[in-house]
Amino acid sequence: ATKQQLMPRDNFHKSFQTKVSLTLLLYSAVRPHGWNRAGVCGLDNSGNSCYLNAVLQCLCSTLPLVEHLLSRDTREESKCRVAETFARLLEEMWLGSSSSCAPVEARSVMCSILPQFNNYSQQDAQELLLFLLNALHDDLKKVAAARTRHVTGNRNRAAAAMESTTIVSRLFEGQLGYVTLCMHCDHQTHRTQTFTVLSLPIPTDIIKCSIQDCLSLFFEQTLLTGVEQMLCSVCGLRRETAVLTCLDKPPEILMLHLKRWVDTKHPLLDLSPFLSSAVQNASYSSYRLYAVVNHTGHLNVGHYTALCHSALTRSWHCFDDSAVREVEDRLVQSAHAYVLLYSRRPFQKPKIHGL
Numbered sequence: 081a082t083k084q085q086l087m088p089r090d091n092f093h094k095s096f097q098t099k100v101s102l103t104l105l106l107y108s109a110v111r112p113h114g115w116n117r118a119g120v121c122g123l124d125n126s127g128n129s130c131y132l133n134a135v136l137q138c139l140c141s142t143l144p145l146v147e148h149l150l151s152r153d154t155r156e157e158s159k160c161r162v163a164e165t166f167a168r169l170l171e172e173m174w175l176g177s178s179s180s181c182a183p184v185e186a187r188s189v190m191c192s193i194l195p196q197f198n199n200y201s202q203q204d205a206q207e208l209l210l211f212l213l214n215a216l217h218d219d220l221k222k223v224a225a226a227r228t229r230h231v232t233g234n235r236n237r238a239a240a241a242m243e244s245t246t247i248v249s250r251l252f253e254g255q256l257g258y259v260t261l262c263m264h265c266d267h268q269t270h271r272t273q274t275f276t277v278l279s280l281p282i283p284t285d286i287i288k289c290s291i292q293d294c295l296s297l298f299f300e301q302t303l304l305t306g307v308e309q310m311l312c313s314v315c316g317l318r319r320e321t322a323v324l325t326c327l328d329k330p331p332e333i334l335m336l337h338l339k340r341w342v343d344t345k346h347p348l349l350d351l352s353p354f355l356s357s358a359v360q361n362a363s364y365s366s367y368r369l370y371a372v373v374n375h376t377g378h379l380n381v382g383h384y385t386a387l388c389h390s391a392l393t394r395s396w397h398c399f400d401d402s403a404v405r406e407v408e409d410r411l412v413q414s415a416h417a418y419v420l421l422y423s424r425r426p427f428q429k430p431k432i433h434g435l
C-alpha cells in the first residue's frame with residue numbers, strides 16, 4: 081500500500097462528508113453504496129447471530145488488538161486457527177471494499193471451539209466476548225511458547241512468563257486487590273485477583289445513576305457481618321471483617337458489564353479514586369469509551385447492536401448487523417448499554433499494513 085492508494089480514500093471521505101447532509105448520515109439505515117470507510121463494515125446476520133456481530137464489531141474497533149493481529153510478524157508466525165481466522169475477518173473489515181461482509185468462517189471456528197454456541201438461538205454477548213478473548217489468548221500462547229523456545233532454547237521462569245502473556249492479556253487483563261481487616265484484632269490480609277471484565281452493581285438509591293456511580297459502589301468498602309463474617313487467622317474465629325477493594329493494576333482496555341441500564345452519557349471514566357497506592361501515580365487514570373454492546377428486549381429473544389468509535393474517521397457508528405450508520409457523539413448515550421469498552425490511552429491513527 082502506497083501513499084497514492086491512501087489518498088483517494090481520504091479525499092473521498094472529505095468530499096463525501098461535505099456533499100451528504102448530516103441528516104442522511106444520521107438516519108440512513110445502511111451505508112450508501114460506495115461508502116468505504118476502513119474498519120467500518122457491517123456484518124451479515126446468519127440466523128440469530130446479532131450477539132456475535134455486536135461482539136465482533138467491538139473487537140474490530142479495539143485498535144491495538146487489530147494492529148497486532150494484522151501485523152506482518154503476527155501473521156507470519158501465527159499458524160493458529162482462531163487467530164488467523166479472526167485476522168482474515170479483520171482484514172476484510174479494515175481493508176476490504178464491501179460495505180458489509182459475512183463472518184461465516186469466524187462463526188464456524190467459534191462453533192467448533194465453543195460448542196455451546198453451535199446453534200441458532202440467541203446467546204449472551206458478554207459471555208461470548210469472554211469466551212472469544214480466552215480462545216484467542218490460548219491460541220496466541222502457543223505462538224508465544226514456540227517463539228520463546230526458538231529464542232532461548234530452554235524454558236526458564238522468564239520464558240514461561242513471556243509465554244503466558246499475549247496481546248489479549250496485555251490489553252484486557254487487570255488486577256484487583258482486596259484488603260481485609262479483622263474488626264476485632266486489626267489483622268490485615270491482602271489478596272489479588274485478575275479480571276478481564278467487571279460486572280458492576282447498580283445503586284438502588286439513585287434514580288438516574290452514571291457508570292461512575294456504579295464504579296464507586298463496586299469499590300465501596302464493605303463490612304461483612306453475620307453469616308458473611310470471615311475467619312481471622314489470628315483470632316481463630318469468624319469475625320466481622322471490613323473489605324476494601326482497589327485496582328492494583330488498571331488494564332489498558334477496561335470492560336464493564338452492566339446488569340441493568342444506567343446513564344452512559346459521559347464518555348470518560350475517572351479511575352483514580354479506585355487505584356491502589358502502588359499505582360496511584362499512573363499517568364492514565366482517565367478512560368475513554370470507544371465501544372458499546374447494546375441489548376434490547378428480553379434475554380434469549382432480544383436484539384444486540386454495537387456502537388463503535390472509529391480511530392480512523394474519529395466518529396461513532398451504529399452497527400445493526402449489516403446496516404451501518406454514523407451517529408453524532410451526543411447520541412452515543414445509550415439506553416441499552418450492556419457491555420462497555422474503555423481505553424486507557426487514546427487510540428492513535430491506525431497503523432495497519434495495507435491501509
Ligand SMILES: [Zn+2]
Nearest residue numbers: 262265312315
Ligand atoms: Zn482477628
